[in-house]
Amino acid sequence: MSESTMPPPDRRPGPAERLREAVSNGRLTAALILLPPALVLFTLFVILPLGESGWYAFYDWNGYGTPEDFVGLQNFEQMFGHSVFSVAVGNTVKILVISLVVQMPLALLLALLVYRQTPTNAVFRLIFFVPYIMAEVAAGLIWSFVFDGNYGVTASIATTLGIDKFFILADRDLAFYAIMVVIVWKYFGFHMMIYIAALQGVPDDQIEAARIEGASRTQIVRHVQIPYIRPAIAVSAFFAIIGALQVFDIIIPLTNGGPSNQTHTIVTYLYEFGLTRLRIGFGSAVGVVLFIVAVLVAVFYQRLFMRKAAS
Structure with a gap:
């Protein structure tokens, strides 16, 4: 030319x-x-x-009047040196891991079972999604009754089996595991709906072509459907991570951070040791740290994972 x-x-x-x-x-x-x-x-x-x-965050302030008692980094030093804060951080990490390892795979499995448009699947979707639309406080109160050793479901189980009554939420070793069960039950429906919306966008001809080639159901899921919904999985994981940093409403009606401060997350720690004790400066320091962590997670997740999922 x-x-x-x-x-x-x-x-x-x-x-x-x-x-x-x-x-x-x-x-x-x-x-x-x-x-x-x-x-x-x-x-x-x-x-x-x-x-x-x-x-x-740089003042020792109780919320009344103008902050005048400047303490510099003392609030941050007390926070990082507090054993309960370490427990709260560890519990937050546990929730994050459970959300990624248990909650999301469960949601994906159920989405693969009910994503097709049928009346029966619509009923099951509603059943699975109802816990998410329920208020967190209401869900916490319902499960506090379930775990009640005197009058709840666990009391009925103990009576039926002829064993001594047990109080899960009062046990230092079991209380937080009970909370994680409630969190998985409460939020897996949200992730399931994300996956359902993505799965409905997978071309049927791709699935049919894989069947003609002799692919099994597991191979179709692994090599056809999951690659197509990878962006939805990345978004779901992002919501799971940010949600783990914000858990509060469920824990308060269940344990209020007890027993012996063993079920605190970062947010309930802020509430208990900052707001309820009128240590607004200390609570602000915790809030600043939580905000920085959330921003860093959002920025790095966007750069490392969201772009890869979209490509």
């Missing part, structure tokens, strides 16, 4: 051209109308509270 017949190279529009295009199609007007209210709300309810928390 001669130089005279070669197509002209693609030229990226300059700033002035992009501005004229934005004005002509109405995007600039929409941004000028919608962006300022969003920025104001985000500043009032996110940026300012975060900034104030970062400021309070």
Whole structure:
């Protein structure tokens, strides 16, 4: 092909051209109308509270009046040196691991069983999804009755088996395992719905072609369906990780962090040792650490996993 017949190279529009295009199609007007209210709300309810928390973290303050007793990094030193904080961090990590290793595979297995559009599957989806739409406090109260050694389901089991009554939520070694059971029960339906939506987008012709080639059901799942829903799995894992950092409402009605402070997570630790004891400066320090961890997790997860899943 001669130089005279070669197509002209693609030229990226300059700033002035992009501005004229934005004005002509109405995007600039929409941004000028919608962006300022969003920025104001985000500043009032996110940026300012975060900034104030970062400021309070360097004071010994009970929440009344103006913070005046500057203590520097003392709140952070007390937090990292507190044995209960170590327990809270360990429990948060346990929830994260259980969410990734138990909750997500269970949700994927159930999604593979009920993702097709049938009346029976619709009923099962509803049954599995109901725990998620239930309020966390209500779920915690229901399970506190289930685990009650005097009047709950465990009491009935003990009576039927003729053994002594046992109190799971009062046992230092078993209480947190009971909490993890409740967390898996409560949230697996959410992940299941994510997988169902993704599985319904897998082309049927790909599955049929795999069947014609002699692939088994397990091979179809492993080599056809899971690769197609990898972005959904990455999103589900992200929600599981962030959710593990935020667990609070379920633990309060179940154990309130007990027995002997063995079932605290980072958020319940903040609530118990910061807010309820009117140590707002100390609680702000815990909140700052939790915020930094959440941001780091979000940034690195986005860079390391979300892009790979989308590619």
